[in-house]
Amino acid sequence: MENLVNAAVRVDFYHLTRDPVEKLVPMLASKSLDVGKRILLLASDADSRATLSKALWSDDPASFLAHDVAGSERQADQPILISDRCDPANGAPYGILSDGYWRDDALAFERVFFLFSVEQIDQARTAWRDLTANPDVTPRYWKQDGGRWVEGP
Incomplete structure (x- = not known):
């Protein structure tokens, strides 16, 4: 992955x-695949990667979201690749940072989904401030409203 920032990266x-x-990752992954975009799903620890893999297989009993882990023999063929590094061996233009840790390498993606919990709000605020100061980044904020996601201020 190039270290250059894409023009108008959406975060x-x-x-x-x-x-x-x-619960959120399968929804984001499904919507991304629906518009023809491959995904690199990032999680820093092995337990989280295993939990996310299980969620991708079992979120919708009528279907599953095909995926594999980085380093596998067929990683380049996967629509969703799970990794601990920002290295989209599957050619993914979209990245999902599922662990609440911002990585500047993610700016090489066309679009990034940055997921963070209440406990990670300080890191998210720092990332927001840094990214809003970057003219090549379009940040957007989403919050839960009941069972839906709505764009916030």
């Missing part, structure tokens, strides 16, 4: 106040 901040990350 969607998702503030998790009600549902856990494993």
Whole structure:
């Protein structure tokens, strides 16, 4: 992945106040795949990656979201690749930062979904301030309103 920032990178901040990350990730992944975009799903620890993998398989009993982990033999073929590094071996233009930790390498994606919990609000605010100061980034904030996600101020 190049270290250059794409023009007009969109970063969607998702503030998790009600549902856990494993509930939101399948929805974001499904919507991204629906518009023909591959995804690199980032999680810093192995337990989180395993939980997210299970959520992608079992979120909708009528279907599953095909995926694999970075380093696998067929990683380049995967519509969703789960990793601990910002290295989209599957050519993903979209990244999901599921662990609440901002990575500047994510600015090489076309679009980034940055998921953070209430406990990670300080890190998210720092990332928001830094990214809003960058003219090549379009940040957007999403919050939970009942069972839906709405764009906030």
